[in-house]
Amino acid sequence: MGSLLEAKGICKYFGGLKAVEDVSMHINKGDVFGIIGPNGAGKTTFFNICSGIYTPTKGEILLNGDKISHLKSEQIAQRGMARTFQNIQLFKYMTVLENVKIGFHIHTKTKLWDSVLHTKTFKEDEEFTVQKGLEIIDKVGLSKYTDTMAGNLAYGIQRKVEIARALALDPQILLLDEPAAGMNPQETQELMEFIKILNADGYTIAVIEHDMKFVMNSCNRILVLNFGQKICEGTPDDVKSNQQVQEAYFGKGIIAGEAVK
Numbered sequence: 001m002g003s004l005l006e007a008k009g010i011c012k013y014f015g016g017l018k019a020v021e022d023v024s025m026h027i028n029k030g031d032v033f034g035i036i037g038p039n040g041a042g043k044t045t046f047f048n049i050c051s052g053i054y055t056p057t058k059g060e061i062l063l064n065g066d067k068i069s070h071l072k073s074e075q076i077a078q079r080g081m082a083r084t085f086q087n088i089q090l091f092k093y094m095t096v097l098e099n100v101k102i103g104f105h106i107h108t109k110t111k112l113w114d115s116v117l118h119t120k121t122f123k124e125d126e127e128f129t130v131q132k133g134l135e136i137i138d139k140v141g142l143s144k145y146t147d148t149m150a151g152n153l154a155y156g157i158q159r160k161v162e163i164a165r166a167l168a169l170d171p172q173i174l175l176l177d178e179p180a181a182g183m184n185p186q187e188t189q190e191l192m193e194f195i196k197i198l199n200a201d202g203y204t205i206a207v208i209e210h211d212m213k214f215v216m217n218s219c220n221r222i223l224v225l226n227f228g229q230k231i232c233e234g235t236p237d238d239v240k241s242n243q244q245v246q247e248a249y250f251g252k253g254i255i256a257g258e259a260v261k
């Protein structure tokens with residue numbers, strides 16, 4: 001089976017700084033793929049390249065075998081890649097449903113003029129987005145917050161709303177940048193279960209995460225970056241037993257020891 005997302009020799013330089021240096025990896029359909037590494041290792045830069053926010057200095061990104069690294073982020077989204085960001089980017093003064101509806105805009109035909117004049121296209125699109133929005137909100141278990149202002153929700157719930165909005169794109173692959181950052185242990189546990197449900201529903205997921213328990217329990221394959229370079233790509237067991245990972249990133253014995261359950 002071919003890879004869903006593949007990186008070939010990706011480099012990203014900011015002036016003299018080599019943020020990502022010659023990183024190749026692949027994500028299979030059905031993977032929950034973790035990207036880990038110390039602060040500044042190049043994880044977010046790599047995500048930004050995969051999702052078209054940055055153009056790589058060198059190398060190629062392929063989605064279903066097609067080169068996408070020359071495309072704009074909206075074009076990549078249209079081809080089935082959705083993402084969330086490290087800092088929550090919801091519209092705080094809009095309801096959960098309104099936030100999720102925004103995710104559908106690439107599937108609708110409404111132009112500004114249609115919304116101003118309330119044309120037939122606008123009404124049809126509005127019915128479609130409301131219905132689909134409610135379905136997704138129900139699917140992610142947020143029905144009771146449908147009409148709540150996003151800014152009034154607990155942090156963990158806001159993260160779920162962001163993921164719901166990304167799902168509105170009907171993506172083949174979902175990129176999550178530190179989804180558990182700032183969550184309490186219960187919220188993190190719920191997020192882990194949520195990701196398992198999404199994966200069982202058929203979504204392929206790539207996730208940057210610092211929480212090692214989260215990564216080791218949720219991901220079937222993991223990429224480890226250090227100073228912009230790949231030092232390991234493999235199963236959680238491969239990563240735990242990799243000498244370079246232990247020495248360069250975790251310090252000997254931490255991964256294999258009690259810290260990771």
Ligand SMILES: Nc1ncnc2c1ncn2[C@@H]1O[C@H](COP(=O)(O)OP(=O)(O)OP(=O)(O)O)[C@@H](O)[C@H]1O
Nearest residue numbers: 014017018019037038039040041042043044045046
């Ligand atoms: N737009 C930019 N311009 C200049 N340098 C940048 C830019 N974006 C990232 N960098 C630098 O590239 C390196 C990698 O940063 P990046 O944010 O990708 O790391 P990270 O692994 O995601 O870190 P963290 O875990 O702290 O989020 C860092 O040295 C960072 O300062």
